[in-house]
Amino acid sequence: MLTQEQISAYNEDGYVKIEGLFTPDEVEELGSEMIKIIGDWGEETIGWRGPWREKYLAEDEQQATKAVLMHNPHFYSATWGHVMFNEKLVGCVQDLIGSSVQWHHTVLHAKPPERGTPFPMHQDYPFYPHDGLDFVDCLLHLDDTPLESGSLCVVPGSHKDGGLEHIMGPDTAPHLPTDVYHPDKVESIPIPAKAGDVIFFSYCTIHWSNVNRTDKWRRSVRFGYHDSAMRPVGRYEDKVESIPIPAKAGDVIFFSYCTIHWSNVNRTDKWRRSVRFGYHDSAMRPVGRYEDDPYRIDPNNVLEGNTNTIVSGYKTNSEAN
Structure with missing residues (x-):
């Protein structure tokens, strides 16, 4: 999929843009589905909160920006469920980090017209730290994204420093300290893109984006993939093991209400319907x-x-x- 020159550029700079990876027809289908998803399920907010806003925005804009951020759009659309397995997308990731690839997440970043929210300088690493560096974020553009619409900006080569310490807390999204890492202090380059272009970048690459000041939406969707041997770090001291229990129609699974359980996404093309009944000893009381x-x-x-x-x-x- 990728040329050796493109692979070398990614390894050296921490990013590479592949133009027209998705065709106009593919973009049209995905964009139409995304309009439905945003209309039915999207919620407009000001975007990421935190003290960094004072350094990136004028006073009258600090609480006036707009964003629609949604995790895992495939929960709402089968069309988007297919994209994470797209051979062109996954093939590029394989060229960058090897053949054994695991999907991690999908996130919509939509900036509405005129005051679409900016994002401060940060790495994606602190959002989902893993025990390795072979983690690639893939930014698929659904709209033409010129500089003035708040296109992605990166600090070339910054991925070589590995994961950096970020400002974190309950009242702020993770971001790099603004007294050191700010567009006025650290040189970055903008990456304007066309609809269908995909920017691949390391989760250790420092990046940011400015306000969308155009009269059009700036919609992009980020996919995260990593080497399947990598494991998350920093969340739990011990991994909790669980076992799947596949079942046939008519099977019944009996389990205590104190048994820890969970279930994953239904990624098939069929319904998964089950009904739970609860019973207890008649001497028990709520x-x-x-x-x-x-x-x-x-x-x-x-x-x-x-x-x-x-x-x-x-x-x-x-x-x-």
């Missing part, structure tokens, strides 16, 4: 929460039961009620 902490269960706060439908044992349903 319990409530602590009066001073509604988020903690108080096992001594026994409540009156109001759904006592006893299906076996010495009481009838009428006696139970």
Whole structure:
């Protein structure tokens, strides 16, 4: 897919732009689906919060920018579910980091016209740190993205420094310290793009983007892939092992309500329908929460039961009620 020159550019600069990787017809289909997704499910916000806004925006703009940010659009559209397996997209990633590739995430970054939010200088590494460097972000453009629309800007070669310490906390998105890393202090280059272009960049490449000041949307979708041998770090001391339980129609899985369980995305072209029934010993009673902490269960706060439908044992349903 990629030439040796393009691969070398990625290794040296931390990014490479591939023009027209997606055809106009593909972009039209994906863009139409994205319009539906944004209309049905999107929520407009000011974008990333944090003290960095004081350094990137005029005072009257700091709380007035707009953004629509959505994780995993394939939850809402089968069309977008196919993109993460796109042979052209995955083939380019394989050329950059090797043949064994694992998808990690998909995120929509949509900047509305006139005041589409900027993003401060940052790496993507602190958002999903892993134990290696072979992690590629792929920015697919659904719209023509000139400089004035807030195109991606990168610091060439910055990926060679590895993961850097970011400003983090409950009231801010991760970003690099503005007294050191700011467009006025660190040289970066803009990467204007056309609809269908894809920019591949390392998750350690420092990047940012400015306000969209045009009268058109700036929509791009980022896909993250990494070497399948890499593992996430910094989240849990020990990995929690779980086992999948495939089932046939008619099978029933019985499990305790204290059993930890989860399920992944349905990536097939068929429905996955299941119905859960809950039963308990008829002597058990529901319990409530602590009066001073509604988020903690108080096992001594026994409540009156109001759904006592006893299906076996010495009481009838009428006696139970």
